[in-house]
Amino acid sequence: MRILLVEDQKNMASFIKRGLEEERYAVDVAPNGEKALFLAEINTYDLIILDIMLPDTNGFSVCKDLRDSKIDAFILMLTARDDVKDKILGLKIGADDYLTKPFDFDELLARIAALLRRRRPDKSPVLKIADLELNQLTHKVVRENQEISLTAKEYSLLEYLMLNANQVVTRTHISEHVWNEGFDSLTNVIDVFINRLRNKIERGFEKKLIHSLRGTGYMLKE
Amino acid sequence: MVFLCAFTVFLAFVTTRNMQRVFLNTMRDNVSSLKAAEELELALLSQKGFLANYFLDQDPVWIENLEEKKSTFESWLSKATDAALTPPEKDIIEDIKILYRTYEGERYRAKQLYDSGNISEAKNILLKDMWEAFEALYQKCEDYLRINESIIEKSEVSLQKKVVVMMILITLPALVIIGLVGSMFFLLTKRILATVEGIAVTTRNINLKSLGDRVDTENLEQEMEYLAKSINIMLERLERSFEYIKEFSSSIGHELKSPLAIIKGESEVALRKERKAEDYRRALRVNIEEANRMIRIVEDLVFLAKLDYNPENIQKESFDFIPFFADIEKRAQTLVTQKEINLTSSVPEMSITIEGNKLHLSRLFFNLIQNAVKFTPSGGSINLSVHQERDVLKVTISDTGTGISEEDLPRVFQRFFHKEKAQPESSDSIGLGLSIAMSIAEFHNGNIEVKSSPGEGAIFTVCLPIYQA
Numbered sequence: 001m002r003i004l005l006v007e008d009q010k011n012m013a014s015f016i017k018r019g020l021e022e023e024r025y026a027v028d029v030a031p032n033g034e035k036a037l038f039l040a041e042i043n044t045y046d047l048i049i050l051d052i053m054l055p056d057t058n059g060f061s062v063c064k065d066l067r068d069s070k071i072d073a074f075i076l077m078l079t080a081r082d083d084v085k086d087k088i089l090g091l092k093i094g095a096d097d098y099l100t101k102p103f104d105f106d107e108l109l110a111r112i113a114a115l116l117r118r119r120r121p122d123k124s125p126v127l128k129i130a131d132l133e134l135n136q137l138t139h140k141v142v143r144e145n146q147e148i149s150l151t152a153k154e155y156s157l158l159e160y161l162m163l164n165a166n167q168v169v170t171r172t173h174i175s176e177h178v179w180n181e182g183f184d185s186l187t188n189v190i191d192v193f194i195n196r197l198r199n200k201i202e203r204g205f206e207k208k209l210i211h212s213l214r215g216t217g218y219m220l221k222e
Numbered sequence: 223m224v225f226l227c228a229f230t231v232f233l234a235f236v237t238t239r240n241m242q243r244v245f246l247n248t249m250r251d252n253v254s255s256l257k258a259a260e261e262l263e264l265a266l267l268s269q270k271g272f273l274a275n276y277f278l279d280q281d282p283v284w285i286e287n288l289e290e291k292k293s294t295f296e297s298w299l300s301k302a303t304d305a306a307l308t309p310p311e312k313d314i315i316e317d318i319k320i321l322y323r324t325y326e327g328e329r330y331r332a333k334q335l336y337d338s339g340n341i342s343e344a345k346n347i348l349l350k351d352m353w354e355a356f357e358a359l360y361q362k363c364e365d366y367l368r369i370n371e372s373i374i375e376k377s378e379v380s381l382q383k384k385v386v387v388m389m390i391l392i393t394l395p396a397l398v399i400i401g402l403v404g405s406m407f408f409l410l411t412k413r414i415l416a417t418v419e420g421i422a423v424t425t426r427n428i429n430l431k432s433l434g435d436r437v438d439t440e441n442l443e444q445e446m447e448y449l450a451k452s453i454n455i456m457l458e459r460l461e462r463s464f465e466y467i468k469e470f471s472s473s474i475g476h477e478l479k480s481p482l483a484i485i486k487g488e489s490e491v492a493l494r495k496e497r498k499a500e501d502y503r504r505a506l507r508v509n510i511e512e513a514n515r516m517i518r519i520v521e522d523l524v525f526l527a528k529l530d531y532n533p534e535n536i537q538k539e540s541f542d543f544i545p546f547f548a549d550i551e552k553r554a555q556t557l558v559t560q561k562e563i564n565l566t567s568s569v570p571e572m573s574i575t576i577e578g579n580k581l582h583l584s585r586l587f588f589n590l591i592q593n594a595v596k597f598t599p600s601g602g603s604i605n606l607s608v609h610q611e612r613d614v615l616k617v618t619i620s621d622t623g624t625g626i627s628e629e630d631l632p633r634v635f636q637r638f639f640h641k642e643k644a645q646p647e648s649s650d651s652i653g654l655g656l657s658i659a660m661s662i663a664e665f666h667n668g669n670i671e672v673k674s675s676p677g678e679g680a681i682f683t684v685c686l687p688i689y690q691a
Contacts, residue, residue, distance in 0.1 A: 004317040010486045011508050019491035053476075080479035101483035 001116055001156070002026040002177045003004040004045045004073070006062065010183040012101075016049070019105055024156045025112075025138065026180040030032070033057035037065055042171050044176045045073040047115060052079035052086070060093055067094035074115040078103070080135060085154050113137070120163065127162040130207055130222045134162050141201070153178070157193050158201070161210065170217035230396035237392055239386050256374065256617055259303035259367040262318070263294035266363065270356050273329055273348065277336055282671055295322070302366070308373065314366045322364060325355040417446045421453060432462040473638035477519050477653070481512035488512075522654045526637070529661040536665065540577040540689045543615060544569060546612045550584055554591045554606070561595060564603035565600070574608075577689040578666045586662040589655040590619045590670075590682050597623035597680070620681040626674040634672060635660040659684075 003020055007013040008031045017027045017083045028043070030036035033054050040048065048066065053060035063075055074097070084101040088100050096118075097111050113136060115124050125136040133142045139155060141148045150158065158176045161169060171190050175183055183189070198210050211219045258482050268291045276284035299318065306312045336344035342397050420590055424437045436449045436457060485508075492505035526593050528535070556566045594604045602622040609616055626634060633639050638653040656670075674680035 009480060009484070010487070011512060012480065015484065015488040015491045015505075015508070019487070019494070022491070022494065080476045080483065101479050102486045103483065105494070141468055 001046045001060075001159070002028075002043070002180065003112070004030060004036065004043070004048045006030045006033070006048065006054070006059070007078075008053070008204045009051075012051075016108075017209055019109075020112075023109055024152045024158075024159070024177055025158065031055075032060040033059075033065075036062055036195045037069070039067060039181070040066055040073070041073050043068065043181070045071075046119075046177060047074040047076060047112060047208050049076050049078050051117055052077060052081055052090070053096050063090065073110060074118070076111060076115060078108070092196075102199060103174055125174045127159070127165075129165050129220060130209060131205075132162075132201060132209060134159060143201060143205060150197075152195060154197050154200065157190075160199055161218065165220045168213060168216055172215070229394075230400060234392045235391070237388060238385065241381075241388055241648055244381075245317070256370040256485070257639045258298050258368060258372060261298040262302060262369070263360065265291045265298060265365045266322075266359060268270050269295065269329070270352075273333065275347065276333075277341075277348065281507055287503065292326075306567075308369070311366065311373075312370055314369065318359060318362045318366070321355060321359040325352060325359050328352040328355055358644075379467070382648045407466055408612060414443075414446070417442055417450075421446075421450055428462065433457065433464055444594065470637060473521065474519070477638060478515060478516055481516045481519075484512045509594065519654070522662065526654070526661055527656060529658075529665050533665050536579050536582065538579055540691075541574055541580065543574045543576050543686075544572065544608070546580060546583070547587075547617070548608075550587050550591075551606060554588075555596050555605075557591060558594060560683060562600040563595060563598050566603060567606040569606075569608045570610070572610075574610055575691070576615055576666075577688040578686070578687055582662045583666070586659045586684065587617070587619075589659040590684070593621065593655055594619055594621035595684075597621065597625075609686065613690065615688050617684040617686075618681055619684075620679060622679045625676045625678045626680055627676050628674070632674065632676060 001024075003017055005013055005020070005027055007016065007029065010031075013029045013031070017029055020027045028039055028045075030039050033056050036048075037151050039045075048071075050059045054062065059079065060079055063077070066073075066075065075095045076097045076099060077095045078099050078101065079086070080101045087098045087144075096115055099108060099111060113125070117125070117136075125126060127134040127136065131144050134140075135142075136153075136159070141155065141158065143151055157174065160174060160177050165171075168204060174190050179189075194210060194212075200203070202208055202210065207222065209220055209222070213219055237507045269288050270289040272284045272291065275281075276288070299315070299322070302318075303315050306315045329346055332347040334346045335341075335347065354628055421437050422434060436454045439447055439450045439454065442450055458490060488505050490506045547569060551565075551569075555565055591606075593602070598604060598621045604619065607618050608618075630639075635667050636655050637657040639656070660670050663684055663686070670687045671683045671685070672680060673683075
């Protein structure tokens, strides 16, 4: 899951980014409105965390510009302004949620998870395909009652594949949703990670789940 | 009202007092007539007795006594003449005078006859003619006495009546006047109280949420309108002050929330799992950084509050500005070299004395220079210049930075006004620097002017009064 964090305060952006990355999110930081709009145009984010007080503009106008550009990522406004009028304005112009600073980091995580669940018809935090299960809350991956230990990146990759099960997922899609800005999509890093994942979830099991589609990408199916 | 009552009472008092005096005077006149009549009777009676005694023992002392009583009688007669006011009194006095002359003539003749030895004839005159004259005279004196008595009685009654009438004449209109004035006063007071009540209700109902309410100034008397308008002006000022405080405290809240959110968040993230010592160290460093930021905000706010509300505790001294500014320039040099900005200056070679607090004034100039450095990109330049215009010292700080938009220009001195450059490193500003600079300038009876347009840099001019020894 890829998140854009729009926050001008260096220290604020720093801990949110680190905290989210530890929760297997890929995070890019935009320190102002202009950079935020630019990044949102060229990348596909699943969620945007938007501060209201920005050096060049304010979060409300960024939110409006994002929606005007048909960017449909979830927008969570995160700000020190706790006036009800501000909350209403934010929600009216296209934000999906509103959280005031100072906040509990766990609450931020819970709200992000809740927003991301809305995309799926199945609202359960446990994703399933065949006998493979992935719990988004505990980050545990289990196959045939056997727990499989994954690294953060491997988990993110598997989560993305499971969220898009039975669909073709291109390398571009993967790079956009699993890796952040710093990722060079011209390398074969994705193929390397797919291989590692195959080793962990398919070796020793009967059924093959990750299917390579020559020239396009991958598909996770039974 | 009280004055009116007192005045009426005073009037009544004076009038009755006057009446009483007239009454007493009349009485006194009548009483003197009465006294005269009594004395006349007494003197007359004695005269007759003394002559009779003289006839008996021929002692000349009786004649001396008689002469004495005669002069007494005459003096009382003249007093009675003066006191006689009414015609019957006057008539009687006239009669008494004539009769007394006859009586005296008889008496004189009787004495002469007696002295010449014609005793029996003298006795006859004394017992008959003179007796008759005496009787008539005595009767007249009695009449006079009675007339006076009745006059006194009558005047007593009529005076009493007059006093009562006068009292009524004075008291009734006075009561009417008091009543009228009183009711007018009552109505007026009621009306005034009604408007005052209106004003009171409005002011009583005003609280923090309804500071926009105003006292109704329609249909009011001039004085009340003046009062109501004064109250409204006061409310206006209060509303503005509260508006300012509200905005200010919400800004404080916002400014303090950010570092608090960072301290909380950084700590929460650090504690989510076991980490390397370096990670904890970083979290603590960030927390200290943010705590320092909060300390700076609080210190600046305390300083501003001191400048605004307690300026008399700040010491002032008179000093030469030129060497003071040379020191500031030297320290500013270290600020600009880090960012590769060219600092130039033009300071006149003369002595300009000002009065002020050196510490605060250097803070003023540093804030302005820091502001210039912040908005001037590397390779730009900042110029400092000092010059004197009549009795005002002018210091300009001009830069080649990003400038200020027309919309932001009036707001740059507002507290917590941020105008950051679009770069993440600039977020350590707390938006109080220019506001503090302005407050310091105002504390020194000076001010700061700013001229700028976007992309063309900014010129801040500090004006301070020159010290007149």
